Structure formats: structure tokens, C-alpha cells
Amino acid sequence: MAACQEQLKDRVVMVSGANRGIGLQVARCFQEAGCCLALGARDIEKLEKSGFTPSDRVLLSSYDALVPGSAEKWLEEIKKHFGRIGILVNNAGVYKKVSPESENEDDLDLMWQVNAKGPWKLTRAALPLLRQDGQGRIVNVLSLSARRVKSEGTTGYGMSKFAAMAHHQGVRLAGWDDGVRAIAVCPGFVATDMAVDVMGSMPDRASSPEAIARWIVNAVTMPNDAVVSELSINPNCEAFC
Template identity: 30%
Template sequence: MDQQNMAGKVIIVTGAGQGLGEAIARTLAAAGAVVCGCDIQEDRVRNVATAIRDAGGAAYSYLLDVRNEDEIRKTVDRVITEHGRIDVLINNAGTDTTLSIEDLSIADWDRVLDVNLRGPFLLSKAVYPLLKRQGKGHIVNITSTAAKRVWTEATAYHASKWGLLGFSHALHAEGRRDNIKVTAVVVGGMRTPFIMDRFPDTDPNVLQDPRNVAETVRFVLTQPNETVIPEVMVLPMRETSWP
């Protein structure tokens, strides 16, 4: 099987400063990719890029708020200027506010939807014409089992992740016409700050290592040119909240 080689591929990863984004950045850099890590927390993403370079990989850090259209345009332009092309966009940055609808402010709702749904749209819209001109490319949207089921105190998060899954499949349908692959990676609970910092009582043994999910992302990106994986789900074996 003629699998795609990651060597030299220029890959944007949002939310690369910690958690799954960091794991994806490290995994793809180890496979030979040129990782352009973006994060709203500049120190963290810079440290990740430095660690990757110290390990012999190629990584660069960019301060980016995915809610800001102007910052996105400037960052995409910088990546093109500095690296000549963009081969893959990984929309990983995410946030949540765990409150009931009565306690959830409109500002909280807007922030969660802006980061989790509008951000991937803005980035995909900025990168799509570049991939189209190149004749190929890949967009990966990191969604969640929150796009398949629901729990309480998470209306904004569910709305954003169900929306991102729908957006991803719709963009997949459009992208095929231009030889652009689009994949939604539906992720179950991971041992990352996103869960452990907010829910410290969670048993880490029922969660999965984010590096396992990062390996799935790498697998998706290495499929032959004639094959695309529109959606893949990656669950911890012991996560009790999933049937």
C-alpha cells in the first residue's frame, strides 16, 4: 500500500501548547513533519516547539487566538512565507465552561462556540484555497464523543462539538471535488489538563493517553492518495460513560 510519508509535510496544529495538541505535535514531528504549533498560551507552545527541536524534530511556535480572524490570516501568511506551503491543518484548540444553562452567561456561550466551531471554520476557510491551488491537502477536525451523546452542564460544548462534526462532514463532501481530504477525529476521555484540571476526582485509569489519539491522527494522515477517512472514533477501553 502506497502510504503517505510525513517527511517534510508542513502541518499547522492549533492548541499545541499542551494536552492532545502537544501530543499530536510531538508525534507528527517524530514522523518527520514540519510542525507549526499555534496556541493562545505563547510560553507553552514555544516550550513544546523547543522540546521537539531538542529531540531532533522540526517545530515552530505561533501565538494565535483562533477566535481572531485577523490573527488567523496573519499566521497563515507567516507559515506560507516561512515554509513555502501548508499541507495539513489540524483544528484541535478547544475550550469548555461547565455550567447549567441558567448559570451559563451569553459571553461564555459565545466564547465556547467561537473557539470550538467558529475557529475551525475560519482556519479552514483561510487554508482551503491554498490546498486547492496545491492540488491536495488534508484538514483534520478534533471533535469529541460530546458530538455523539450528551450530559448536563455542557450545552455550549455539545452544541460546538455536534456542530464541528457536521461542519467536518459537509467540508469533506466539498473537499473531495478539489482533492482535499477532511477527517473528523471523535475522541473519548484523555489524561489531559482539559479533564484532569477541571475534574480532579476523575480516575485517570479510565482515560486514555493522548499519545494514542495522536497516533490515530498520524494514521489518518498517512492513507494513500486514493483513500480518505471521513470519521474515526478513538475511545478509552474503560471509559464507563460510553455504552
């Protein structure tokens, strides 16, 4: 961790969905590594109660992927507060059960807006500052559901995450010449509220949010010529297709 702290000291990290689960632990790990934090969440009150105190090194902002202009507004706040960004973590996501036979498309539309278009909007807004950094990093927290559909009820979720993976691959190309590197982190079950939403109870075996966060912090310290573009993290042995 000492090497990570040296490389990450004073870098500005932008994390969406930072008020719980993986996002909260990612924020804590980057703060431990000496980073400045730009944290966004729909539930700003919960974010304020998560142990982060606004300061010259910590900015807490309201961000909602469903609200037009929310990404741009957040970026303007970051520009005013820090004037720069080194790392963007697209973490905010939502799960709803949608099967191939589901007739109500509202939940599918919700996942499309949050899981697919949310990262697209944030990345588009943040890319100019990430290009200026020279070693900008974009971490797209996806899921193994971006690679396979585990059950018919996760079909809609998988559709949104497959789309997010396509976005990730496009972002790798978009920022490459300016030193921007994109990393897709694809966990299996993680011990969060979302896992309970999927399973109805906590899976017998699940990765901890802290473990996923540690992987993310380490991944962004890789040099421009050796970045891992996709990282699958899973406590279970399973087929990918």
C-alpha cells in the same frame, strides 16, 4: 510507523493548540514522522518551552481564536516560512460547564468562538494551500460530545462540538474535488487538563494524548480513495445516543 514516516516526510503540518495535551503530542508525533511543523498557540512562551526549536523546519506562531485576524496572520507567516501546507489539525478547544438552565451566556459564547468558529476560520484560511497539495488533509479534533450529550453540564460544550461536526461535514464536500480529505477525530475522555476541568479529577479510564496522536498520524496517511471521515476513540464502552 516506518510506512507513515515515508509518506509524511517533509510535509508541512499546521497544528492549533499545540502547547499542551493532544496538540502537543500530535506535534511531537508528526515531527517524529519527519514533518515540518507550523505550530500555533495562545501561550507562545509555553509553546517555546515544549521542546520545539524554531528553524527552517519548525515555525512557532501566536494564534488565538478569540482575536480577529489571528488565523489569517498565522497563515501569512506560514506562507512566508514554508510556502505550502499539507495537513491542518484543528485541535484548539475549550470547555466550560453550561447546562440548559444556565443564565450566563458568556461561557457558551466563548465555546462557540473557540470550538466552532475557530476551526471554520482556520480552515477557510488554509484551504487554498491545501487544495494545491492534491492530497491535503484536515483533521478536526472534536469529541464524542459532537455525537451525544453525556451530562446536563456538558450541554453547552456539546452544542459547540455538534456545530463543529456540521462544519467538518461541509469541509468534506468543499475540498473533495481537489484531493482535500477531512477527518473528524472524536475521543472520549483523554488524560489532559481539560478532562480534569470536566471531572474535577482524572477519570479512572482515559485515553492518553499520545494514543490519540498516533491515530491521527496514521489516519492522514490513508489514500484519497479510502479516507476515514470520522473516527471515534474511547477507552470506555458507552452508548452514542
